[in-house]
Amino acid sequence: MTSTGTANIGKDSAANRTDPIRSDVIILGAGLIGLTQALALAAHGLRVAVIDRADPEVLKDAKHDGRVSSINSASWNIFEAIGLAEKLEPHGCNIDKILINDSLKPGKVDFIPDEDDGPLGVMIQNNILQRILFEAAAGNGMIDLYMPAQVTEAERGEYQVTVCLDGTMEIGAQLAAPLLIAADGRGSRMRDEAGIIMATWQYDHSAVICTVTHEQPHGNTAYEIFYPSGPFAILPMRDDGSGQHRSAIVWSVPRKDGPALAKINARAFEAELMKKSGGFLGQMKLHSDRATYPLGFHHSDGLVSQRLALVGDAGHGIHPIAGQGLNLGLRDVAALTECVVDGARTGLDLGDAQILARYDRWRGLDNLMMSAATDILTRLFGMPGDAPSAIRRFGMDIVQRTGPLKDRFMAEARGESGDLPKMLMGDLV
Ligand SMILES: Cc1cc2nc3c(=O)[nH]c(=O)nc-3n(C[C@H](O)[C@H](O)[C@H](O)COP(=O)(O)OP(=O)(O)OC[C@H]3O[C@@H](n4cnc5c(N)ncnc54)[C@H](O)[C@@H]3O)c2cc1C
Secondary structure, three states, X not given: OOHHHHHHXXXXXXXXXXXXXXXXXXXXXXXXXXXXXXXXHHOOOOOEEEEXXXXXXXXXXXXXXXXXXXXXHXXXXXXXXXXXXXXXXXXXXXXXXXXXXXXXXXXXXXXXXXXXXXXXXXXXXXHHHHHHHHHHHHOOOOEEEEOXXXXXXXXXXXXXXXXXXXXXXXXXXXXXXXXXXXXXXOOOHHHHHOOOOEEEEEEEEEEEEEEEEEOOOOOOEEEEEEEOOEEEEEEEEOOOOOOOEEEEEEEEEEHHHHXXXXXXXXXXXXXXXXXXXXXXXXXXXXXXXXXXXXXXXXXEOOOEEOOEEEOHHHOEEOOHHHOOHHHHHHHHHHHHHHHHHHHHHOOOOOOOHHHHHHXXXXXXXXXXXXXXXXXXXXXXXXXXXXXXXXXXXXXHHHHHHOHHHHHXXXXXXXXXXXXXXXHHHOOOO
16 A cells, blocks of 8 residues: 555554545546546545555556557646646657558548647657656645555445455555545446446457657657558657657557467567558667557446446547547546536535536537547448448548548547536646
C-alpha cells in the first residue's frame, strides 16, 4: 500500500479501526482513467479513496505497458485543468498532421490543421503518463491510495457504499462513501456485480506494439496505413536522449499471427516493418520490447447503477484503429466530474440518482456513436479484394476534396465535437 493510504490507517487507534474510513468518492482502479478521475474530483475539493490491486511500481513500468497513446487536443485540456500539462509536455510529441492511406496505393487523405489551431493531439508513453498521474495523486492531500489492495466485499446500499479491503494492511480496512466509481478496466468486477449487461465480441486481430527508431524525421506526422489484414500505424514520438528519431508502431495482424510476429528475431521483424511502411522513414530499428494485445469490442448497456458510475474501459472498449479508447474514457471523467460537482453545489448527495442519470445520458450516446463508428471503420478497411479497395479510395478521395467534410473529421480527431464538458475546454467546472 502507498504511503498516503498507510498514513490514514496508521493514525486510527485499535478502538476505532472497525469504523469505516469515509470519503466523498471511492474509485476502484488506479489506471490512467481512475487516477485522472481522482485528481479531477480532488481539484474540486472532494476527498477521494482510490483502490487498485496492482503494485504502483508495476503500473509505472514500461514492461507492464509499453504502449504510447494519442491524446487528442480536447482530452489534453483535462491535464491543463488539473495542472499536469506542464509536467507532461516535455514527454509528449505533438501530432501536427495525420496521413491516411489504403495500403501503399496512391489516394491518401491528409488532415493538416491551420497553424493557429494548434496540434491535433499529443503522443505520450502510457508508463510516463501513469507515473506522473500517480505522483500527483500520491502527493495530493485529498487523495488516499490503497495499493495493492483487493476488495473482498462491496455493498451499494440505499444511503452509502461500503467496501472492505483484504489483509494487505494490518487489519481489513473498511471504506465508505456516497458514490463508487468503477475504473477497473475491461473486466470490471463492479460492472458485472451490478448486473450491467454488455455487448461484446472479439475481432480476429491482435495488435503488435513496439517503438522504433528511424533515419528520417517524422515531421510530427501520424501515419495510418490500412491493409486488409489490419491497420498499421506509425505514430510520432519525441527523439530519444541521443537525438534518434522515434515512432510508436501499432500493427493489427490476424490473431493467429500475433505471437509469431512478436517472437521472430529483430532483424526479420524490422524487414517486415520496412515492407509495411514502404520505407519512407528510412531504416527502422526496434527500440523496445514487443507486446501483443488481443483486440475486442465491448459496450455496456448503461454507465450507472445504484451509487455506481462506470468510467473508461469499465464501460466501453474499442479497436485502437483510431486511437480513441483512452480519449473516450477521459471524456467520461470530465463529464462525470461536472455532474458530481454541479450536483454537490445544488446540495444533492454525491451518489444521487439524478446526478448519475445526467452522466449516463451525457456519455451514453457519445460513447455509442464513437464505438459504432470505430467498429464500422474496422470492418470496412478489413475487407479484402480490389473492389472494396477501390470503393475505399473513392471515399477517401471525396473526403480529401471536400473541405467541410474534412473539417468535420478533423474536429472528431481533436475530440471537439458534441456537447463538451468544461474540463475538455481546459476549465475546472
Ligand atoms: C494496442 C492498443 C493501443 C491503444 N492506443 C490508444 C491510443 O492511442 N489512444 C487512445 O485514446 N486509446 C488507446 N487505446 C485504448 C486505451 O489504452 C484504453 O482505453 C485505456 O488504457 C483504458 O484505461 P482504464 O484506466 O479505463 O483501464 P485499465 O488501464 O485497464 O486500468 C484498470 C485498472 O483497474 C485495476 N483493477 C482491475 N480490476 C480490479 C479489481 N478487481 N480490484 C482492484 N483493482 C482492479 C487494474 O489493476 C488497473 O490498474 C489503446 C488500446 C490498445 C489495446
